[in-house]
Amino acid sequence: MEKFGKSQSVTRKEDVRLLTGAGRYVDDIAPEGALFAVFLRSPVAHARLTGIDAADAREMPGVQMVMTAAEVDEMGADNTVAFVPGTNADGTPGAQPPRPFLATDRLRFVGEPVAMVVAETLAQAKDAAEAIMLETDDLDPHIALAPGGEALHDEAPDNIALDFALGEKEATDAAFAKAAHTVKLTLDDHRVIVNSMEPRGCFAEMDGDRLHLCFGGQGVWAIKAQLVRALKMPEDAIRVSTPDVGGGFGMKGFAYPEYFPVALAARALGRPVRWMSDRTEAMLSDNGGRDLVSEAEMAFDADHKLLGYRVHNTFNLGAYCSNFGQLIQTMLFSRVLMGTYECQAAHLTAQAIFTNTAPVDAYRGAGRPEAIYVVERMMDYAARELGVDPWDLRRKNFIPADRFPYTSVTGETYDVGDFTRVLDRAEVLSDREGFAARRAASEAQGKLRGLGVAYYIESILGSPEEDSTVEFNEDGTVTLYSGTQSNGQGHETVYAQFLSDQTGIPAELIEVVQGDSDRIKKGGGTGGSRSVTVQNNATLAAVGTMVERYSAFLADEMGVDPAQVSFDDERFRAEGSNVSPTFLEAAGMARAAGRSDLLRITETATLPARSYPNGAHVAEIEIDRATGVLTVARYTVVDDFGNLINPMLAEGQVHGGVAQGLGQAVLEHAIYDETGQPLTATFMDYGMPRADNLPMIDFTPLPVPSTANPMGMKGCGEAGTVGALPALGNAVMDALWPLGVRRADMPFTPLRIWQMLEAADGTQVAAE
DSSP: OOOOOOOOOOOTTTTHHTTTOOOOGGGGEEEOTTTEEEEEEOOOSSSEEEEOOHHHTSSSEEEEEEHHHHHHTTTTOOOOOOOOOOOOOOOOOOOOOOOSSSOOOOOSSSSSSSEEEEEHHHHHHHHHHHHHHEEEEEEOOOSSSSSSSSSSSSSSSGEEEEEEEEEHHHHHHHHHHHHHHOOOOEEEEEEEEEEOOOOOOOEEEEETTTEEEEESOOOOHHHHHHHHHTTOOOGGGGGEEEOOSSSSTTSSSSTTTTTHHHHHHHHSSSOOOOEEOOOHHHHSSOOEEEEEEEEEEEETTTTEEEEEEEEEEEEEEEESOOOHHHHHIIIIHHTTTTTBBSOOOEEEEEEEESSOOOOBBBOOTTHHHHHHHHHHHHHHHHHHHHHHHHHHHHHBBOGGGGGGGGOTTSSSSOOOOOOOOOOOHHHHHHTGGGGGHHHHHHTTTTTEEEEEEEEOOOOOSSSEEEEOOOEEOOOOOOOEESOOOSSSHHHHHHHHHHHHHHHOOOGGEEEESSTTTTTTSOOOOOOOTTTHHHHHHHHHHHHHHHHHHHHHHHHHTTTTOOOEEOOOOSBBOOTEEEEEBBHHHHHHHHHTTTTTGSSSEEEEEEOSOOOOOEEEEEEEEEEETTOOOEEEEOOOOOOOOOOOOOOHHHHHHOOOHHHHHIIIIOOOOOOOOOTTSSSSSSSSOOOOOOOOOOOEEEEEEOOOOOSSSTTTTTTOOSHHHHHHHHHHHHHHHHHHHHGGGOOOOOOOOHHHHHHHHHOOOOSSOOOO
């Protein structure tokens, strides 16, 4: 790349600050003397709440307030958290039961906030919360991922929140009717807990008549809008900010119930109030991820060309609709329903179920990993059932490189792609040719070895619009204001690097500011792998305006016509003039001339279309037959991310994504018992990937520049997880298929694999 980024692997500038303990997270910057908030949470999964006795708690030392739903009503607030409903197959909206931020008449999951205590110290708040007595009448919990059971909400009989359909049903049925071969498989994509390094937290304070909420999240404007609605305050009376954030992964992208009572308490008491979740509290109350079962079928002709595809999802919403909960396994799943395969006969149906568990929403990939997991497990399963090579079956059915732009059956327009080229490179780099010898060596040691391939594609989500403001400061530095929000991805580095590439301003002189609704007019936050592509598109527009305005200003200094002034990414030049200032020098000239209009320039830009990162993951695993222990021996990734600004940051994103995919595939599993009690609410019970679980990950970029933006870029934040889940699943099936195993569901724990090995008898088996 020349004009649009120099593609240099620059070390992250924020790492020194973060790794030496100088990071400033929510709990680090809470105002001195802030009161502490603690939430009393439901101890049962389902019950009528008939009474709350907080009299003793209110009299305990240090207690400044006990807030329940009754106090919320007295303060005139709207005790609900808003969300986005989906659309049923008949065009009506999905169920929209209210979600209170403090429980009213019903308790619906273990961990639901019921009351908040505010006290001078954390210990005092905890003691007082324990003194609150709840009166409840137990109800039967609904835990099964199926319709039926006692309804959690009147708006959802049989606990069905949404019946969704998309695609070409008649064409799909016709394809299956004429197919020479059909295959069918049910796949379980189990619930995981996100477990970001920094749990959720916030503080609120009053600045005169203005409310300031600071929270660890993925964008400030959406929650500001919710605060305006719920607290019934003018928009200009609320400021929302976000400091450093220790991981979000989609889970921190929404308004949660706790933020509203904290804000109300700060307003009512006139003192700052802080709240920080502990780990078990987070595991009880954070939005979960995944949690669906997919029934999938594929139809092929006699030459093994894909004719039709249909999927039915049954997915868990938990006890309430979280922000995008109804959309994840429906609209977002459908974005990449057919993956990278040429087929115009596909149909998706989905049913959302309320259960007495914590709500479920976006987790790294948000619907795309779930969809690719199904289509890639199905392609591998079909190849084995048809007796053909899984790699060749993919190549035969890939959308050809000369067929782009290609509009999928669900309406996505893939701009570019060369899937065969990427897969061919992965085949070489993973040393597939040498796998047989490695498998034989494993077998000689009494072990099983499997090789799994998956080819993913992602659809970048979120608003295509973003603002970018560039401000030249009096001390010679530059401030870049961003509407996205870093959660640890390296935005401070990559945004400064891109602006430096375009303007010649040294990157070390550029400060990136984000996460403050007072300092930044608007923004879309981070999510859906949108940030770098959307933000840099806006920065590119701002640079274009800067060049245009400064060229006109400098024309007089150079004594030439404005049309003669050019900018070469480092200096302004004009033929016949010996004046050739850099941008910083030109800004100094503008300041001296009193041209303040040139010192802060804002532009809004909208991407013309989404980009579609894609790539091949190859996982090679070994299984100890005696114990069922799975080891990932080799892992190879070849990704088409288009043009890269900083390959090192992209590789880091892939490594993190693969680690989270491997965590779900092999270790992580959120479990509730039949009464709705979580059994995995500590790290003693919930497995997390660690360094000794992970192999070296070989990453190779193979770009096909996107035509959907002028930089030729594609997002990369979620790609590692999208590819990892099916690659590992297919590797397990490759190892176990010769023994007769025909279904294997995540997580591939030693117990599950051992059970499958014990049950294997040449027929289809599955672990419970």
